[in-house]
Amino acid sequence: MVDLNPKMLEDIPVTSYSDNSTLLIKTGAWKYVQPSYEDKLPACSHQCPAGNDISKALDLIARGDVAAAARLWRAGNPFPASLGRVCPHPCEDQCNRGQFGGAIAIHMMERFLGDRSLDPEFLPKAKPATGKKVAVIGGGPAGVAAAYNLALAGHAVEVFDDKPAAGGYLRTGIPAYRLPKDVLDRELALVEQTGVQFTLNTRVGRDVSFDELRNRFDAVIVTIGFHGSRPLGVPGEDHENVYNGVHLLERILAGERPELPRRMAVVGGGNTAMDVARSLLRIGVEPIVVYRRSRMEMPAIPTEVDEAIAEGIRFEFLTAPSRVIIENGKVTALECRKMRLGEPDESGRRRPIPVEGSEFPVEVGGVVTAIGETAELDFLPDEARDGWRVAADERFVTPVEGVFAAGDAAFGEGTVTAAVGAGRRVAMVVDAFLGGRELPSVAPPTQASWERPVNIDQTVHVEQLNPAYFTEVPRPEIHELDPQTRSTSFDEVVQGFTEEEAIREARRCMVCGTCNECCNCLFFCPDVAIHKRSGAFGFDIDGDHCKGCGICVEECPRNALSLVEVKS
Amino acid sequence: MRMVIKGNGAVAHAVRLARPQVISAYPITPQTSIIEGIASMVAEGKIDARFIKVESEHSALAGCIAAESAGARTFTATSAQGLALMHEVIHWAAGARLPIVLANVNRAMAPGWSIWTDQTDSLSQRDTGWMQVYCQSAQEVVDSVIQAYKVSERVLLPTMVILDAFFLSHTYEDVEVPEPGLVDGFLPPLDLPQKMDLEHPAALGNLVFPDRYMEFRRKMDLAHQVALGVWDEVGREWGELTGRPYGLVEQYRMDDAELVLVTAATTASTARVVIDALRDEGVAAGLLRLRVFRPFPADLIRTILADRKKVVILDRNCSFGHHGIFHQEIKSALYELPAGQQPEMHGVIAGLGGRDVTVEDLRGMLMGVWEGRITKPVTWWNVLEAKGAETGAVAMG
Numbered sequence: 001m002v003d004l005n006p007k008m009l010e011d012i013p014v015t016s017y018s019d020n021s022t023l024l025i026k027t028g029a030w031k032y033v034q035p036s037y038e039d040k041l042p043a044c045s046h047q048c049p050a051g052n053d054i055s056k057a058l059d060l061i062a063r064g065d066v067a068a069a070a071r072l073w074r075a076g077n078p079f080p081a082s083l084g085r086v087c088p089h090p091c092e093d094q095c096n097r098g099q100f101g102g103a104i105a106i107h108m109m110e111r112f113l114g115d116r117s118l119d120p121e122f123l124p125k126a127k128p129a130t131g132k133k134v135a136v137i138g139g140g141p142a143g144v145a146a147a148y149n150l151a152l153a154g155h156a157v158e159v160f161d162d163k164p165a166a167g168g169y170l171r172t173g174i175p176a177y178r179l180p181k182d183v184l185d186r187e188l189a190l191v192e193q194t195g196v197q198f199t200l201n202t203r204v205g206r207d208v209s210f211d212e213l214r215n216r217f218d219a220v221i222v223t224i225g226f227h228g229s230r231p232l233g234v235p236g237e238d239h240e241n242v243y244n245g246v247h248l249l250e251r252i253l254a255g256e257r258p259e260l261p262r263r264m265a266v267v268g269g270g271n272t273a274m275d276v277a278r279s280l281l282r283i284g285v286e287p288i289v290v291y292r293r294s295r296m297e298m299p300a301i302p303t304e305v306d307e308a309i310a311e312g313i314r315f316e317f318l319t320a321p322s323r324v325i326i327e328n329g330k331v332t333a334l335e336c337r338k339m340r341l342g343e344p345d346e347s348g349r350r351r352p353i354p355v356e357g358s359e360f361p362v363e364v365g366g367v368v369t370a371i372g373e374t375a376e377l378d379f380l381p382d383e384a385r386d387g388w389r390v391a392a393d394e395r396f397v398t399p400v401e402g403v404f405a406a407g408d409a410a411f412g413e414g415t416v417t418a419a420v421g422a423g424r425r426v427a428m429v430v431d432a433f434l435g436g437r438e439l440p441s442v443a444p445p446t447q448a449s450w451e452r453p454v455n456i457d458q459t460v461h462v463e464q465l466n467p468a469y470f471t472e473v474p475r476p477e478i479h480e481l482d483p484q485t486r487s488t489s490f491d492e493v494v495q496g497f498t499e500e501e502a503i504r505e506a507r508r509c510m511v512c513g514t515c516n517e518c519c520n521c522l523f524f525c526p527d528v529a530i531h532k533r534s535g536a537f538g539f540d541i542d543g544d545h546c547k548g549c550g551i552c553v554e555e556c557p558r559n560a561l562s563l564v565e566v567k568s
Numbered sequence: 569m570r571m572v573i574k575g576n577g578a579v580a581h582a583v584r585l586a587r588p589q590v591i592s593a594y595p596i597t598p599q600t601s602i603i604e605g606i607a608s609m610v611a612e613g614k615i616d617a618r619f620i621k622v623e624s625e626h627s628a629l630a631g632c633i634a635a636e637s638a639g640a641r642t643f644t645a646t647s648a649q650g651l652a653l654m655h656e657v658i659h660w661a662a663g664a665r666l667p668i669v670l671a672n673v674n675r676a677m678a679p680g681w682s683i684w685t686d687q688t689d690s691l692s693q694r695d696t697g698w699m700q701v702y703c704q705s706a707q708e709v710v711d712s713v714i715q716a717y718k719v720s721e722r723v724l725l726p727t728m729v730i731l732d733a734f735f736l737s738h739t740y741e742d743v744e745v746p747e748p749g750l751v752d753g754f755l756p757p758l759d760l761p762q763k764m765d766l767e768h769p770a771a772l773g774n775l776v777f778p779d780r781y782m783e784f785r786r787k788m789d790l791a792h793q794v795a796l797g798v799w800d801e802v803g804r805e806w807g808e809l810t811g812r813p814y815g816l817v818e819q820y821r822m823d824d825a826e827l828v829l830v831t832a833a834t835t836a837s838t839a840r841v842v843i844d845a846l847r848d849e850g851v852a853a854g855l856l857r858l859r860v861f862r863p864f865p866a867d868l869i870r871t872i873l874a875d876r877k878k879v880v881i882l883d884r885n886c887s888f889g890h891h892g893i894f895h896q897e898i899k900s901a902l903y904e905l906p907a908g909q910q911p912e913m914h915g916v917i918a919g920l921g922g923r924d925v926t927v928e929d930l931r932g933m934l935m936g937v938w939e940g941r942i943t944k945p946v947t948w949w950n951v952l953e954a955k956g957a958e959t960g961a962v963a964m965g
Contacts, residue, residue, distance in 0.1 A: 009790075012783045014665045014724055014762050018774040 023545065027527065031548030031566055035521070035541060038562045040458040040513035044091035044106055046445050049418040050077055051425075054091060054106055056452065057113060059516045061506035066499065069506075070117035073110070075124050076424050078148040078191045079141060079416070082170050084111025085179045085494070087417040088271075088301040096462040096512050102475030104509050105497075112502040118186045126194055127154035132434040135160065135217040137204050140168020141416045142407025143223035144191055145423025146430070151194040153431045158217070159196060162203035168225050170416060172250040173272065175279045176490040178304075205379025214402065219430050222380070222390050222398070222405040223423065226412070230372045232267060236324025237367070241331045245276045245370030252279050261365025265290050265334040267321055268370035269298040270414070274305060276370050277313050281487050287313055288362055292320035292339050297349040299414070307480075311487040320352065322359060324367060333361035377409070395439050396426040404430055460513035460559045469520070469557035473508050476501060515539075515560040521552035569745050575736035578706040578743055579645065579671045579729070580605030582713035584615050585751040586669070589640035592620040592631030597683050598733040599647040599673040606643070625650035629657045629670070636666040637772060639763035641717065644668070647733070648675035648689040655693065662697030662788065664773060665762065667720030667727075669713060670698075674833070674884075675733045676921040684922020685733035687833070687885035691893045697788050699727040699795060700862040702832040704818075706741040711812055714746070715802050718755050722802075723795040724762075725788070733922065735834040746810060754809060792863040799860050816865040818857040819872065821847060825854025827938050828873060828911070830898055831882040832858040835925050839882075842930040851938060858894060866901035873902060876911040880937050882930075884919040891915045891946050914942055918949035925949075 003011045042055040053072055060069035073080050087107060095103035116122070132155045136143040139161035147157040165171060167184050192198065204210055213220050226246075231237060241261060249272065251258060262285065266277045269291035277287040289308070291298060294317050298305055309315070316336065323335040338358035341350035377385050383399045384391055389412060390405035392398045398405050406426040407419045425442040432439050445456055479495035480486075486493050497505065515538060522530045522539060529546040530539050553561045573581065579602045583591070591610065593603040610619045620631045625646050632642040646654060651672055661668050672690050676682035690700060701716060703709045709731055716727035731737055764772070776784065799816055807813020818836070821843055822828065829839050836857040846853040856872060873879055883892020890896060895915035902910060914937045919925040929949060936942035 006783075009783060009787060012780070012787065014787065015663065015772070016774055016776045016780075016784060017762070017770040017772050019768065019770045021769075022771045022774070 026544040028529070028542070028544045028546050028548075031546060033548045033550065033563045034543065034546055034566050035548070035550065035552050035561050036564045037515055037538060037560060038455050038564075039453065039515060039560055040455045040460050041445060042512035042514065043094040043096055043459055043461050044104070044512075046459045047090045047094045049090070049413065049415065049421040049444065050083060050087070051421050051445065052077060052080075052091075052110065053452065054109075055509060055511045055514045058104065058106075058109060058506040058509035059511045059514060061109070061113075061503055062509060062511075062516075064503070066116060066502070067122070070113050070122045071124070073113040074117040074122050074190075076149055077420060078144055079114070079170070079187050079420055080110055081114030081118055081183045081187055082179055083417055083420060084108070084114040084496075085183070085492075086170070086174050088415055094461075096460070096465060097475075097508060097510055099462050100470045100510070101472040101508070105475060105478060105505055108478060108497050109502060109505060112497045112499075114187075115183075115496060118183075118190070120190060120193060123190055123193060124152055126152045129156070130154040130434065132156065132219070133158070133217045134430060134434070135213045135220045137213070137220065137222050138168065138224035138407070138409070139163070139166030139198060139200070140223060140225045140407065140419060141170055142225070142419035142423040142426070143168070143221065144188070144196075145420040146221050146223060146406065146427045147196045147423075148191045148194055149424055149427035150430060151191075151196045153427070155431070155434060157196045159198050160202050160204055160208065160213075161198065161200050162206075164201055166198050166200065172253060173246060173275060174416075175249070175253055175275055175282070177278070177282065177486060177493050178275070180492050210379050210381070214400075218402065218434055220403045221396075221426055221430060222384075222403065222409060223407040223419075223426075224376065224390075224409045225419070226408045230369075232321055232367075232369050232371065234321050234323050236326050236331075237369070239324055239326055239331055241366035242324060243366065243368045245272050245368045248368055249276050249279060252283060257283055260285050261331065262286060263288065263364045264366040264368055265321070265362055265364045266368045266370060267291075267334075268372075269293065269300055270370065270372070271300045271304065273370035274300045274308055276368050278304075278308050278311065280368070281311060281313060282490055287368075288364060289313060289315045290319050290321060290334065290336060290362065291315065291317055292352040293341060293349060294318055297341075307493060310483045312483065316362060318352070319362075320354065321367070325361060331364065331366055333363045334367050335359055335361050394443060395429050395441070396422075397429070397439065402433075404433075454513075458513075464559040465510065465512060466555065466557045466559075470510055475508075476505055510558060512558050513560055514558065516558070518557060520555050520557060521561060524551050524555040526551060569747065571743050571745050572740050573706060573743050573745075574601070574738050574740050575703075575706045575709050575731045576601040576673070576738065577605055578709040578741075578745075579713055579731070580609065581745045582710045583643050584609050585746060585748055586643070586714055586717045586755060587641065587752075587757075588615070588617050588643040590618050590620065590632065590635035590642045591615075591644065592622055592628045592635065592642065593644045594622050594625050594628045594646070594650065596625070596647045596650040598675060598737045599645045599650070599671070601737075602645040602671055602673070625653045626657060629654045629661060629668075632668045632670075633657060633661050633664065633666060636661075636668050636760070637664065637762075637764055639758065639760045641758040642668050643670070645671040645673070647673040648677055651689045651693060652677065655696075658693055658696045658698060660773070661726045663784070665724040665788070665791070667717070667724055667758070667760070669716045669720060670726065670728050671713065672728050672730050673733050673737045674730055680921075682921045683733065685735060685884070686920045686922065687730075687883070687893075688920075690728060690730050691885050691887075693728065694862065694893070697725065697792075698862065699725050699792070699799075699860070700730060701727060701860050702730045702858060703736065704832075704834050704836045704857065706736065706739070706743045707812070708814070709736070710743055710745060711806060711810070711814060714751055714755060715799070715806055715814065718802050719795060719798045721758055721760075722798050723791045724760075725791050725795060730833070732834045744810070744812075750809060754806070796860075796863045796865055799863075814859065816860040816868055817872070818855075818859055820855035820857070822854035822856060822872065824852055826852040826877040827934060828854050828856055828876050828879045829882060829930065829934060830856045830858065830873075830879060830894065832861070832894065833884070835882060835884065835919065835930075838925060838927055839930055842927050842934065845927075845931070846934065851935075853934060861894075861897075864897060864901070866897075869898060869901045870905060873898070873911055874905050874909040878937050879911045879913045880933055881913065881915050882925070882933070883915060883917050884925070886917050886920065892917050895946070912937075913945070915946040916949050917946065923950075
């Protein structure tokens with residue numbers, strides 16, 4: 001105890017100390033900036049077309065709460081199990097872990113969470129009924145995502161589809177070796193549980209008129225996707241052995257085994273081309289992929305191309321068809337020209353230019369076209385059409401009152417993932433419309449902040465992390481069926497993560513931009529002004545004693561803290 | 569155990585024997601091999617301590633301050649710019665009365681950039697409240713580091729053990745390294761009275777108002793007065809244990825010396841050769857080697873130098889605008905002598921930035937003074953002369 005009234009030098013301690021609390025001194029009054037916990041957008045979510053809250057979900061898994069992660073992932077996304085199989089996962093290209101041992105296998109994590117949340121207990125609870133009714137034309141990924149989110153928001157939603165089953169391209173365009181159909185069926189069953197009504201085998205414009213839908217419903221969303229196929233524009237393409245890739249694929253995936261030539265050329269470099277070629281291989285046809293640019297420019301998901309090459313599929317790059325050669329009424333070859341690459345075109349890819357006199361035959365008995373699709377818009381009034389697409393602005397609003405449009409038919413993003421994201425975002429707009437509120441801006445990555453407040457104006461890239469806290473941990477191997485086994489069957493090629501593998505992988509996640517209670521801020525605060533909340537997530541900053549030094553911000557490994565100016 | 573080791577190795581072995589619990593250090597030439605040696609010993613389990621790697625010397629000493637406040641025995645080592653960077657916390661360590669031991673390898677301050685020896689770095693820390701011991705051999709380094717812990721922990725003041733760059737830090741010598749049992753008997757575990765106590769939380773180093781600040785400073789100064797006696801006592805105790813006694817200063821052929829060289833550190837070894845030669849030639853020369861410089865043994869030095877004829881004070885340092893620092897200190901100590909007992913004093917500044925101070929140099933200084941050829945109070949030894957000697961233009965041009 002300090003002698004407060006010393007008489008001699010001996011009564012004074014050897015050095016100064018105070019056994020009063022320094023909390024009396026409110027040094028926090030000095031500051032002009034203060035730290036603030038501000039979750040920011042991680043680079044992965046910034047890239048996610050579907051708006052998944054990746055870092056938060058992975059953090060929950062890493063902490064052992066797989067159920068909460070599964071619930072979070074399915075909160076606005078009706079197709080995580082499907083997307084976990086078919087998404088091109090651009091998130092992984094941007095993953096900051098890429099610089100520390102390899103990107104997180106986010107795609108596999110989504111599949112893990114998707115499969116886990118196939119149990120109805122993970123479905124979110126719908127809000128009370130609003131009495132509003134919404135028609136969705138087209139039961140593909142965009143339409144179902146919109147319907148799911150609107151149903152959860154309390155609206156009565158009816159989905160119209162001309163096929164006998166919903167799912168759109170997920171059902172008709174993606175082979176079972178990538179997406180087993182029972183997975184899709186289970187996800188659609190969950191959507192039905194939210195109250196969405198599916199009216200199948202019903203084509204708008206044929207079985208029910210567009211105007212009738214406008215009259216019966218408070219809002220109509222057009223999500224019909226692509227169906228028609230662009231022609232090759234070469235002589236001989238109307239021969240019966242020249243097939244539309246989308247339609248042929250649809251037949252094969254429905255279980256048909258049409259009589260086909262032994263060798264066939266598949267023209268195109270996108271995902272449909274890959275799906276067609278790999279499906280043909282599985283039913284005993286030898287496909288040859290003909291693509292006019294090089295592998296670099298292929299729009300297909302790179303891993304799908306890798307897998308096709310591993311399965312032994314032959315590729316003719318820098319090659320474009322010039323004529324279908326028909327002898328005695330039969331296709332004998334596809335005459336092609338070699339191409340070279342010129343300057344980049346408006347897509348940013350280098351433009352292919354024919355090499356004069358380079359014609360050569362690719363000997364095949366048939367040709368499949370997979371060079372891009374178009375929408376079938378006959379049922380819409382003229383003002384709702386804009387060439388090959390539905391006319392809609394960035395808030396999905398069409399010129400027709402109460403009618404919205406999203407997905408490939410409106411914007412042609414070309415992936416199931418983008419369609420799901422568009423469905424989630426159009427649902428936001430329509431929900432506001434039905435509630436009589438101002439229509440929100442929903443440009444990506446707006447949807448990343450749906451489940452929790454995130455500062456979407458700041459994306460955390462690797463430069464914003466504190467690299468002192470991360471060591472290299474290698475990316476795990478993804479298990480696949482070997483090419484010999486898989487090329488003869490439609491069994492799923494990629495094998496999912498076990499729970500143990502998923503937890504291990506989640507622990508590799510650096511949780512960029514999101515507080516994960518690592519406590520570094522608390523450890524480093526020289527003023528002991530940061531306190532762990534008891535019984536709740538996160539920390540409180542004691543403003544009376546925080547001097548705004550910023551050490552916590554500097555030492556936050558993941559940039560989940562910001563320094564903000566103190567308002568006087 | 570006899571070992572052939574460098575001065576830096578001597579520090580490492582002495583630290584091992586002192587059983588510190590925390591070492592917090594940052595490398596700098598020519599000190600680096602000290603902490604490398606210690607790091608290896610920690611890694612090999614020869615020292616049971618935490619070795620904290622830090623990003624600067626300031627943090628190195630701050631780490632020691634924190635650990636020592638918690639009651640742990642600590643060690644750090646540095647040199648020149650590193651010591652200067654520590655300066656703020658050097659004051660703190662002393663004011664908090666923490667018996668930290670630091671080895672400083674004397675190195676000239678930049679610019680011009682130098683890695684070679686002089687004493688300006690450590691003497692710039694003269695007034696911080698630390699004790700300072702200047703060593704002349706690797707043997708003395710081993711012995712002084714161990715003694716420093718004992719004295720520091722008795723008087724609650726930190727100590728710098730100082731050795732010359734390269735001449736001592738990197739020169740191999742035959743050294744007697746004591747057995748651990750001997751040192752354990754000599755140096756009990758640290759029991760810091762102001763150690764942090766979780767049962768009694770307190771804020772250390774808090775605001776002290778003018779009505780009390782001077783009392784803390786007075787206690788520090790008194791501790792230095794006490795420390796003079798403790799160094800003397802501990803040096804004798806060490807001598808009884810090992811046969812190598814130490815005093816506050818070392819006197820060589822001083823009994824009847826009329827011409828005295830006062831210096832510190834490794835130059836003293838060279839000086840003994842010169843003193844012997846001068847004695848052979850009939851000059852009554854002697855050597856007074858400064859060892860414990862803070863606390864400063866003024867009374868002892870005054871007694872020793874009273875009635876000598878001439879005293880040459882060799883400084884490997886300079887307080888610019890005045891004299892060499894040892895020169896100033898000796899003069900102030902002798903001021904109290906009656907006029908009749910005052911020797912004639914000459915300061916020589918030599919050997920800065922690692923320049924050799926040879927037998928010939930020392931003979932030149934001593935005989936120059938003895939024979940009356942050197943008359944100025946301060947001489948810069950063996951530097952280029954100025955044409956327009958001692959005009960401002962020389963310094964500015």
